[in-house]
Amino acid sequence: MKRKAEKQQPAAPISAIAARRAQQQQQQQQKIQVTVPISPTPDAESDGEPPSKKARPSPAEDRKRSNGRQGTAQKKSAVARIREKKSEKQPAKQIKSKPEVSEPPSGLDSAEEASSDEESEEYTGIASDEEEEDAALDGAGDDSYESASNLPEEVENFALSKTRLNKKNVVYGNESTLCVRIKEKMNLALVGQYDIWVKRGVVSLMGAKLHPSPNVYRVYAPATHSLPVIKCVSGINGYAEVELTSCHNGIYRLKDLSPLYQRVWNSKTETAADKVTLKGSSRRTFSVLYTSSDDPLKRHLRPLHLDKKWSATIKVLSQRGGGLRVFTCGPKASGKSTFNRYLLNHLLSPAPQTESGYINTDGVAFLDLDPGQPEFSPAGEIYLAHLRSPFFGPPFSHPTLEGSQNGTIVRSHHIGATSPKEDPDHYVLAAMDLMSHYHRLLATYPQCPLIINYPGWIFGLGLEVATWLIKSLGISDVVYMSERGPAEVVEPLGQAAREVMVPLTTLPSQPTDYVTRSSAQLRSMQMQSYFHLSQPDGLSNPIWSETPLIRNKSIFVNYAGPQQGILGVMVMGSLHNPDLLRDLLDGAVVAVVAVENPSAIASQPDNAETAGNLPAGVDNAEDETMFDERDEPNADPDSSVDDAASMTEPGPTPQLPSLESSIIRTAREDLPYLFVGAGCCTPLDPKASHSLGLAIVRAIHVSARKLELVTPIPTSKIRESLERGHGIILVRGQLDNPNWAISEEYYAARAAERRHHKLVAKVKKSKASGAAGPEAEYDLEKLSEVSETLRERVRRAGNVPWMTVVEDSGRKQGGTAHREKTMWKLRKKAYPGGDSETDW
Structure with missing residues (x-):
């Protein structure tokens, strides 16, 4: 009877501090690992492959029991056993954690599409929440594109907020704004993105104490990191008053370009707090969460608390x-x-x-x-x-x-x-x-x-x-x-x-309890965010573009001839044959480095220093050699190379005398390979050079002797450097290949196809019911033609170099065929002649 009563009692939320203490006492406990059978695919890894970062065991030892159905000594909480008992007739859902990822399902039923809203939903309504988790977590092997979350089977019910919203502490609220009062020593945790304005009292947020002022601060609270907590430090009559406002800056649209940005922000589905503060469907870009079980997407969310020390x-x-x-x-x-x-x-x-x-x-x-x-x-x-x-x-x-x-x-x-x-x-x-x-x-x-x-x-x-x-x-x-x-x-x-x-x-x-993105994946997200970010004049916050880089305008730079815009190309690391320089550059991330002084070249004597001695100062040579501005204006990527050449400003760019002896021209492309040092390219002296930013070499036009670059570096910054007499050098390092850029067009095409499928479903539903509305005015024949066009776009986007689309339609779930899935396999080698085909 006692055991039965225990089963009937739901587990209470656990605070992050209590969980951390319990975790320290269970360091020797066996880690929980579960796997899922998947259909065989090329290059698939074995089921026993560990996740990229192991998940920590559940902290509540007294709420764990043996899992007889699994036949192992793994522990489960009482809540997990209750859920398992309710779903005995359902096949057990198992998850296989993988270090790299596959893309979400491509097939999309029209009726399911119509039930979600693409504009406000964090993950684009491809299927149910459980199917989305399966799609995001399916492994694709070490050479696959990127991986999604590594989640355990059960989600721990963690306490996130110490305040529950009601009519007394909600000042006002609408579809975009929420003003609340927070009692002293109480806090609120939110997921999503929002602007915060402190109207009364003092609140703390991620170490900052925010006092009443006209200042508005932008807050990003994704599920990939612990959620920031808004805590009332002091207030008037024991309360602080803050206003939270939705913000639309485009970063949530990056999920249409990469699966790593999916399931990151708040969901369309209302939470318990949204039901109190909203009437109708939610349109905000943030959601208040009381516990982690309030999350409609069932992610492993944790509050960001600070240790007392x-x-x-x-x-x-x-x-x-x-x-x-x-x-x-x-x-x-x-x-x-x-x-x-x-x-x-x-x-x-x-x-x-x-x-x-x-x-x-x-x-x-x-x-x-x-x-x-x-x-x-x-x-x-x-x-x-x-x-x-x-x-x-x-x-x-x-x-x-x-x-x-x-x-x-x-x-x-x-x-x-x-x-x-x-x-x-x-x-x-x-x-x-x-x-x-x-x-x-x-x-x-x-x-x-x-x-x-x-x-x-x-x-x-x-x-x-x-x-x-x-x-x-x-x-x-x-x-x-x-x-x-x-x-x-x-x-x-x-x-x-x-x-x-x-x-x-x-x-x-104070490590993170559960890691949903590996270090390599976070670097990919940061790199992709960097290339899609812009800061328009007059705006205090940046905006992100969801347009694939392949559709952005490029900068065309001459690498040879009298109007040469760059002095040379340097490859850091081991010595490479000049004949391989084109392969090293094509599609790679390079640094745009400004050379301030000829002494930056390591061929100068007494320039090399070691870590054991203080760096000697580089002589400030009086060589005031000026470089003519070679800033190419943005050009249409579909324009011909000849048209791009006509935009080049007149005037030659003289080369530094110290570079002439260090440059080797490639035989076929005439690329200026800047090779200095003995056995490898010695980096430029930091005393006389600095980085302007990064760029991607989108193409090398050999006939026109031009490099086609995509870069977020403002042209004004490059122009200012050239006006100071600096030379421009491209540096190819050992960074990860931009796999995310290669696949952006495909993911964008798939997202457009999904949105169109949802529109078709709405039109069919409207015509079948005879209801009047904007959907009833669409012509199904024209929509069918658009569907064919979008399908062709997806096919063309998947037929690009260095990438293979592997279809997996054999997976079974619950006795029925799972929807067709797409997994990315990138075949470009990190370095020509290398043994590895991956860059992780």
Whole structure:
């Protein structure tokens, strides 16, 4: 009887703090792993392949029981057993976690399409929620395009908000706006994107304390990261009042271009809070969630809570004011980026001067030395940023500060890889150059504190680099993000800190419980966001375009002849045969680097430095060689090369004398291969060069001697660099191939086809019922012709180089044939002649 009563009681939501404590006590417990049978496909991996990052076990040990149906010793909560009992007649739903992904189902029933709204639904109504999870989670092997979420079988019911909305605390609300009162010590968690305006009281959000002011802040709260929590710190009569407004900036439309952006934002389906504050269907771009079970898409959502030791350390560091120079390091996935984001927002909080006696008017400098997971730039770059306002969102919501009113990139260097271990010497030189520019920034902003973000490269040579930077950068504090050591790392860091007489603070790591995107997938999302983002004049926030890059206008640049626009092409890493340069460039991501001085070329003597010595200053040669502007205007991608050549401005571009001996022209294409060094291309000296941004080489027109580039770099920035006499060099590093760009047109075609199917379903339903409306005026014959056109577009979009579309129609679900699915298999090798066909 007791056991039966236990089954009848639903499990209460668990707080994130309680769950974390329970997880620490269950470190040795067996991880839960489940698999699903799928139909055989080419290059498919075995069912026993582990996920990209293992999910942690459920924290409530007393609510777990043996799973007899699975025949294993795995544990289940009481809620899971109740659900299982209710669905005994249904086939058990099993999920196979894979490191890379397949695309959602392509087949779409018209009746199902008509039941969803493409404009406001986060995931485009392809099927039911359970079918969407199956489609997103089906593995496609290591060489597939990209993978979606790695989700366990059961979703833990986590408490997200401490406030429930009712008529008393809802001031007003409509289809786009919600104004609520939050009691002191209470909080709200939201998923989606919104603008927040604090009207009364003081609230905290991701480390920032927001006071009543006219300022409106943009918040991005995707399901890929822990959800930010709005907490009332103090208020009038015990309440704070905030207004939340929907924002339409186009980033949610990126789901039509990549499956990685699907199931990221809030769903169309109303939550419990929406039913209280809305009448009719929801149109907001955000949703208030009380617990994780309120999520209609049943994702693993967690609140973003701060550890008490983190809060105490942030408070101590912020009291240093303008003298703060903090160096944050630690193992991978230990929470370094989250800690730095909290500290950054806390320092940038627009608090009244009477609160602490100190007000930040000079902003905060952010020295990001992590090329793998940068905060304000795409992968492969390290940079120095000057920030003036808090940022609320993951890195892919602000992949660049170009044109932003909240901050600027002071200087950036292209590392050419996601890890500094590829070239530690160049990495240290670049870091020292960025630090020298921070000291120049202090001349204008003397009270500007500095946050240094070091990557998870903390063992071996990475530890030597970290200790050397601690001794050389003139920092005030060292923060290490792990209380578990290891001792062979903490002791050298402590010794280096003692030598320069600065404190070393050790904080507990705060990793994410469930990882829905791997590091490679997050880089792809950030890179795709970077190339689709723009900052129009007059707008305070950026917007994203859902147009595939293949349909964007390109920039045509001469690489040979009297009107040459680039000085050369450099390939970082090992030595490559010049005959392979075209294969290395075609379809690759390259950095657009400005050469400020001829001394940037490593062939100059005494220019090479090592990580063990301070970088010697590069002589500022008086060579004022000027380069004529070679900024090509945007051209129609369908225009001929001859038409593009006619837009080239007259005037030759002289080459640097020091480059002539280092350039090798390829025999067939006449490409300028800039080769310097012995056995490999030595990077440019950071003292005399800097990165302007990234570009994708869309095509190489050999007959016209032109490169066709797609880049979000403003033409004004390139023009300004040329007016200063800088030369432009393209640098091909070892970054991931832009697989997402290759498949964008296909996904866009499929999305257009789905929208058309939904329209056809509405028209058929309207004509069958005889109801009057706009759908009844459509001609079904013309709609059928459009369907054929869209089907042909999908076929042509799938027939592109380096990509193979594999149809999987043999999967069974519940005794019936599953809809036809599409999986991406990319065949382009990362480097010609390499053994691997993947770039992960």
